[in-house]
Amino acid sequence: MKIAVLGTGMVGVAIASRLVECGHDVTMGARDAANEKAQAWVQRTKRSARAGTFRDAATAGEIVFNCTRGTGTLEALQQAGVAALKGKVLIDVSNPLDFSRGVPPTLTVSNTDSLGEQIQRTYSDARVVKTLNTLTAPLMVNPRLLPGDHVNFLSGNDAAAKATAAQILRQFGWKDSELIDLGAIQAARGAEAWLLLWVSVMGALGTPMFNLNLTAAPQD
Amino acid sequence: MKIAVLGTGMVGVAIASRLVECGHDVTMGARDAANEKAQAWVQRTKRSARAGTFRDAATAGEIVFNCTRGTGTLEALQQAGVAALKGKVLIDVSNPLDFSRGVPPTLTVSNTDSLGEQIQRTYSDARVVKTLNTLTAPLMVNPRLLPGDHVNFLSGNDAAAKATAAQILRQFGWKDSELIDLGAIQAARGAEAWLLLWVSVMGALGTPMFNLNLTAAPQD
Numbered sequence: 177m178k179i180a181v182l183g184t185g186m187v188g189v190a191i192a193s194r195l196v197e198c199g200h201d202v203t204m205g206a207r208d209a210a211n212e213k214a215q216a217w218v219q220r221t222k223r224s225a226r227a228g229t230f231r232d233a234a235t236a237g238e239i240v241f242n243c244t245r246g247t248g249t250l251e252a253l254q255q256a257g258v259a260a261l262k263g264k265v266l267i268d269v270s271n272p273l274d275f276s277r278g279v280p281p282t283l284t285v286s287n288t289d290s291l292g293e294q295i296q297r298t299y300s301d302a303r304v305v306k307t308l309n310t311l312t313a314p315l316m317v318n319p320r321l322l323p324g325d326h327v328n329f330l331s332g333n334d335a336a337a338k339a340t341a342a343q344i345l346r347q348f349g350w351k352d353s354e355l356i357d358l359g360a361i362q363a364a365r366g367a368e369a370w371l372l373l374w375v376s377v378m379g380a381l382g383t384p385m386f387n388l389n390l391t392a393a394p395q396d
Numbered sequence: 397m398k399i400a401v402l403g404t405g406m407v408g409v410a411i412a413s414r415l416v417e418c419g420h421d422v423t424m425g426a427r428d429a430a431n432e433k434a435q436a437w438v439q440r441t442k443r444s445a446r447a448g449t450f451r452d453a454a455t456a457g458e459i460v461f462n463c464t465r466g467t468g469t470l471e472a473l474q475q476a477g478v479a480a481l482k483g484k485v486l487i488d489v490s491n492p493l494d495f496s497r498g499v500p501p502t503l504t505v506s507n508t509d510s511l512g513e514q515i516q517r518t519y520s521d522a523r524v525v526k527t528l529n530t531l532t533a534p535l536m537v538n539p540r541l542l543p544g545d546h547v548n549f550l551s552g553n554d555a556a557a558k559a560t561a562a563q564i565l566r567q568f569g570w571k572d573s574e575l576i577d578l579g580a581i582q583a584a585r586g587a588e589a590w591l592l593l594w595v596s597v598m599g600a601l602g603t604p605m606f607n608l609n610l611t612a613a614p615q616d
Contacts, residue, residue, distance in 0.1 A: 280582070280585075282507050282508050283507050286506060286507045286589070287502050287503050287506045287507065287592070288502050315613075321613055322611045322612070322613055323611065323613075323614065324611050325611075326611045329593075329596075331596070356597065356600050357600060358596040358597065358599070358600050359596065359599060359600065362500070363596040365500075365592050366592035366593030366594070366595065366596045366597075367593060367596075369506070369589035369590070369592040369593060370589070370590065370593050372507070372585050372586035372589040373549075373586030373587060373589060373590050374586070375586065376549075376551070376578040376579065376583040376586045376587075377576065377578070377586075377610065379578070379579060380576050380577060380578050380579065381610070381612055382615075383612060383613065383615060385612060385613035385615075386610055386611060386612035386613070387610075387611055388608040388609065388610060388611070389608065389609045389610070389611050390597065390601070390606055390607075390608060390609075391542045391543065391544050391545075391546045391606060391607055391608070391609050392542070392601055392603060392605060392606035393535075393541055393542055393543075393603065393605035393606070394543065395602075395603060395605075
């Protein structure tokens, strides 16, 4: 499929590269069409890889991944524009992390709202799916780097959009049993708030290469 | 040991009962010495079980468990009083959940602060350890009800206090490898924020009888 990846950071590059590996045509979007990181990615990737502005990418993509930094997401999507996002599955991987007061970061929006909800409210014709924001980039696109099962959450108001996202997640290596549908986009509050715990756990374990699994009691 | 359990709800009763099972002398504290739930617990429990005011309990206990509802915690501790808490290990199991706008709940304090930190700031001579707040009461006190390993976080500024808490947690059935020290009490922000995700996961799984485990990549 034709997929847009907005963002040129570690997450954007990991997702864009993996999508190309999975056979998709990917356009990486940045603020400027001449963005050096995007151009370098195209050079490295060669096949099925293009770069352009946020609007170029969103227009070209049938599906749009938002991999921009959370503090810049709304501006990036504004540059992409309502028309380019209309009706599309918008997979939101971003986290509203604010490092301006140092480490640990705080969240720019939390508790009674989330970045996922802000995006869905602002682009009501887009079909937002929050997913993959709860773990580090290498594991997002290659979950089998961890021994054993672990989980990835999805939330969003459109069931078909979540099914489309799940299809791509399976291509990345996620098992169906590892994909936890949390319901409507409001559940992004919890998935984003997890980052506050994630940062502490990373400190305790000394690596970002971890994820959570869920263990439940056998039910009658 | 002599242990105070502040709070007469599901969490307080579960912890108080398990502490008695483990051989401790427990005083359950409530706003009123005549609290019916506390009296009923003493009746049921018989041995090594007493009830009193928050202050009675905190005074009697060498260790104090705060199992009050998060919205009432600071008032309950105020009733217990600075003198009764001074120098003691104060194990904080509470969550700052606000159900006043219905379900899902929001947090009364989050992101840049936590209830655990508020308690430590207010009672600077107490040795606060945040733990057990991330899972449902039956699993707090009997972790082996779940198949396989899962984790329980500790945070606090006093290493010896965390070691004392860990000793009790081992009596409850927690394995050392399941106890994750997140560092100073500031990490309570993440442990409390987890509740926003916990509520969604409970909805998705259809049971509160679950917990998270951590899976990490093998390190070189």
